[in-house]
Amino acid sequence: MLFWSPALEHLPAAADALRAGRLVGLPTETVYGLAGNALDPSAVAAIFTAKGRPTFDPLIVHCPSTPEAFRLASSVPPAARLLADHFWPGPLTLVLPRRPDLPDLLSAGLPTLALRVPAHPVALALLHEAALPLAAPSANRFGHISPTSAEHVLSELGDRPEVAGVLDAGPCALGLESTVIGFPSPGRVRVYRIGGTPIEALREVIDSIEIVQAADRVDDPSLAERGEVSPGMLARHYAPRTPLLLLDPQEPPPSLPGTTAWLCFDHPPHGLAGPSACLSPTRDLPEAATRLFSCLRHLDSLAPDRIVAWRVPNIGLGRAINDRLTRASFS
Numbered sequence: 001m002l003f004w005s006p007a008l009e010h011l012p013a014a015a016d017a018l019r020a021g022r023l024v025g026l027p028t029e030t031v032y033g034l035a036g037n038a039l040d041p042s043a044v045a046a047i048f049t050a051k052g053r054p055t056f057d058p059l060i061v062h063c064p065s066t067p068e069a070f071r072l073a074s075s076v077p078p079a080a081r082l083l084a085d086h087f088w089p090g091p092l093t094l095v096l097p098r099r100p101d102l103p104d105l106l107s108a109g110l111p112t113l114a115l116r117v118p119a120h121p122v123a124l125a126l127l128h129e130a131a132l133p134l135a136a137p138s139a140n141r142f143g144h145i146s147p148t149s150a151e152h153v154l155s156e157l158g159d160r161p162e163v164a165g166v167l168d169a170g171p172c173a174l175g176l177e178s179t180v181i182g183f184p185s186p187g188r189v190r191v192y193r194i195g196g197t198p199i200e201a202l203r204e205v206i207d208s209i210e211i212v213q214a215a216d217r218v219d220d221p222s223l224a225e226r227g228e229v230s231p232g233m234l235a236r237h238y239a240p241r242t243p244l245l246l247l248d249p250q251e252p253p254p255s256l257p258g259t260t261a262w263l264c265f266d267h268p269p270h271g272l273a274g275p276s277a278c279l280s281p282t283r284d285l286p287e288a289a290t291r292l293f294s295c296l297r298h299l300d301s302l303a304p305d306r307i308v309a310w311r312v313p314n315i316g317l318g319r320a321i322n323d324r325l326t327r328a329s330f331s
């Protein structure tokens with residue numbers, strides 16, 4: 001895999017690779033994606049192979065503008081137009097009825113397709129340069145922590161022959177995946193994945209929003225078929241290799257045998273033994289979001305017996321942080 005740095009100088013090489021059916025590590029404002037030509041069934045299949053992703057878990061297609069995204073849908077509910085007007089380009093994914101002529105594997109056989117217009121200059125520039133819609137899941141091996149730097153992509157997928165290179169645009173500003181929203185029946189708006197667009201911001205635009213909970217099991221395929229859940233929202237996901245124990249904000253650190261690595265919100269409590277990382281010394285949730293996955297990766301790389309993490313305040317981006325920590329804690 002080539003390391004394309006700085007990204008903007010290597011756009012033609014990346015676009016050539018995409019047109020040739022190969023895959024490219026793509027910086028976005030949320031996390032790095034593994035991009036392939038959404039119109040080429042073999043490129044789409046290569047994404048699943050490279051990630052080791054099960055084929056029941058559909059992909060997000062990235063487009064350079066709202067009209068180009070909506071062109072891939074067979075219909076667009078009024079609430080989706082409203083949300084796109086407010087939040088695109090940005091960390092929001094809309095699940096809409098799909099056009100039948102697109103590769104089936106994109107949406108894993110579902111009648112819907114996930115669409116997003118990213119707010120990152122390199123992502124937008126590559127979408128224009130390649131002039132293709134790009135299917136791009138997070139650029140990690142299936143079930144691992146999402147990558148927030150080009151180095152993370154290299155460590156996850158560097159040995160995969162399907163991947164031509166990664167465009168290095170430095171660390172992702174937001175650091176959490178997009179919020180994923182569907183419209184299961186007329187008038188309903190349902191959040192499948194809490195992410196970079198906070199629920200509070202969505203509620204300023206749409207009165208009534210349903211939220212699928214992190215602990216909801218997704219084992220009934222008909223629920224995904226009917227748009228009630230997203231097939232990708234397995235309870236255990238976004239997980240370090242190390243077991244993770246999650247505590248409430250006020251809980252004292254437990255004393256445990258063996259080695260523990262600690263993930264704190266602001267400051268480590270006094271007397272902790274073992275390595276620790278803090279998400280934001282000033283208790284700033286956007287900063288905590290940006291640092292979450294790289295801190296988890298770092299603690300995981302130390303191979304302790306466990307990671308102990310504290311929940312953060314459950315507001316704004318804090319909800320998405322707590323959602324990822326909860327998923328990482330399921331065994």
Ligand code: TXA
Pocket residue numbers: 028030031032033034057058059060091093095107110112113114116136137138139176177178179180182192193229230231232233
């Ligand atoms: O921020 C992001 O969304 C990043 C960047 C690269 O755009 N992408 C990302 O993709 O996180 P991925 O594949 O890791 O997560 C996509 C999520 C999965 O949970 C998947 O199940 C859900 O979106 N999804 C995709 N298509 C869907 C559909 N038709 N119906 C319901 N859920 C869908």
Ligand code: MG
Pocket residue numbers: 137138146
């Ligand atoms: Mg992912």
